[in-house]
Amino acid sequence: MVGASRVIWAVGKSLTTRAIKPSSLSVIQAPYRYANKLQSTYTASFDDDKPQFPGTGTKVRFTEKLDFLLPDASPAIPVYRVIDRQGEILDPAQKPELPEDVVLDIYRKMVLLNTLDTIMLNVQRQGRITFYMTSYGEEGTHMGSADVIFGQYREAGVFLWRGFTLDDMMNQCFSTHQDVHKGRMVPINYGSRDINFVSMSSPLATQIPQAAGAAYAMRMSGRSLCVTCYFGDGASSEGDTHAGFNFAATLDCPLLFFCRNNGYAISTPTSEQYRGDGVASRAAGYGISAIRVDGNDVFAVYNVTKAAREVCIKESKPVLIEAMTYRIGDHSTSDDSTTYRTSDEVHQFKRDSPITRLNSYLVKNGLWDTDKETAYREEAKNKVLEAFERAKDRKKPPISALLTDVYDSMPAHLERQAAHMRRHVNRYSEHYPVQDFLDEDSTGR
């Protein structure tokens, strides 16, 4: 059927060619058919003395007490954790059933990310790339993600965890001709079809209602998968977040909201970002289940993500995870956080991070030691530097890539503009960095 093969590229290339039968389109919810005769949406029965208002549903009761519902009437939502700051598992029943080599892989990936960040920060300071953002302190929030993913910008670990290579990252940061995005975006805006992570963009929170739409399409396709959507505490203030929450709830979208609450939106602390109890407390207002988790505890993050994903898929509804953590690094290379926070504060928080927490656990359980640490850090450094060496002088895409992909095929006016650009650059080539760019090949990419 026309269009059927297009649905759900994300979950494996082989699945994209499978025809969708109409019956599979509304799987979880039994199709609701409007009767040909109009039916009442509401019924009002004034026989008993209960409120009869469409807006509140049937469980509500009258009261004669004039009591405002105070925002801090309920206790703050607790923070779920598995390992304490000394690396001890508090409740053995909560220990995730992960094989040791997987846990070690999680640790190594976090260290790799940390190493990558340190090197790339310096690469930016040397002027070799235009921009960078580190994930210092938040590596733990990346180590559990599901199915199709929409992100914000500080999710590099999700990419690494799912198989995005250092070369892929370097190519994007250096805008080389091997960048899948063809050199069009600033560094760290990764994306990958292979790992089902939709390319990220700079405007904040725009991905949130998009993730709701993607999750809706996922449900319609009948596949038992969900969409994960990452965003930060700052982005949670955007109108798009409200839109995304509300749409996901009202339209029964299997969507896992993952909020990285790291305490800062550039220089703005959460005390200036919101007045309520974080982001998790808002979920109930939308009819969404929520849980707050220790973002520095990868076991806890794994557990909540796994549990939330099951709910999302089985019950076809959104779930919100608020991962509490701390942004150890600057917001980005354009930021100097010493201008708005003390180094004392940073030092204090640095004592507990996803890496230190898991490290304590691993060492306590004989799975890691200082020798292994030193060796792996060296290995990680070398891997990163090798990838850097490969990318740093690699040519950029052909200059013609400036004008392609605006539409699915190039319209006439862009053909004219492309020809104009070519002529101009040829005439004034000594004033343009043409030598850094790949030659146009004979097929005219």
Place this chain on the structure above:
Amino acid sequence: MAVCGVLLRCGRLSRPLSGRTAALGALLSASGRREASALSYVPETAPSDFGETTKMNLFQSINSAMDVALASDPTAVIFGEDVAFGGVFRCTVGLADKYGKDRVFNTPLCEQGIAGFGIGMAVMGATAIAEIQFADYIFPAFDQIVNEAAKYRYRSGNLFDCGRLTMRAPCGAVGHGALYHSQSPEAFFAHVPGIKVVIPRGPIQAKGLLLACIKDDNPCIFLEPKILYRAAVEHVPVGDYTLPLTSAEVVVEGKDVTMVAWGTQVQVLREVCNMAQEKLGVSCELIDLRTIMPWDSETVIKSVNKTGRLLVAHEAPLTGGFAAEIASTVQSECFLHLEAPVERVCGYDTPFPHIFEPFYMPDKWRCFEAIKKIINY
């Protein structure tokens, strides 16, 4: 201010426009406002190879297009405010019954959500047809459209795209809509590389162009002149057909003056063609641009090279309106062929007024006056 100038010359500023009232009777009701019932819509005939036709007005033809889309594409869905019961303009009547609540559904009242949600569905490969209740309310969705939809394919190196997204919205003057039920926002969107903007002039055009937008692999904004929803009635092909995008159509052939418009204004200029012929002996060539972006400059340039004169008219305000883009291109490409400066007859640079609508609109008298100016240059 051509209208005021004419009034002053006639010295009739303080008296009813007796002579003019009779002439304007065809277009104005007794209350002096343009109303749908008084709009003279000239129905067109569909090409015979489009098959069996039936009488449809504009909202029915749009309904028919979406019916075809949902029948032939199992991933196609329609969503927006109030679409489930049929929509405030009846464009989605019967579709929820026919295709089910999971394919034709209401969303919460949130345009930025509608746009974002639609983009997300399209990214996953589903055909998303989003309705914005009035083009005047599309602005909360502007960020999603401009920063996301338009740039999705480009920024991801063609790894991802939301080409399966079509957003529809009623636009244009309706006689009493005022600031927030009359706007024509095509110029805002024309300025964003990566999306297509399409405006039909009638039912046959609307169904074909809407189906083309739905099938097109680029995010499209389809603006529907709301005054034509009931007023425009034609025999529309019942089957599946498309009309080409980025293809302007010469609706009336002529040799003296080229006139370009879109949507309702094409109907206004049809009358101006007749007036010019009868009163001035001037033969006008009328072009419906159809796709505002990317626009078919070739057809317009070819016509202006023939006639040497151009008039562009639109309801949207003059400054920065799309007529400016056309005029700029034409003066560049047709410079040596031009016999007169390009004339633009547009809404004034004001918000769309309520009681002053008859004076604001680029009506046939302002357009006729502009023709006289072009011819006598």
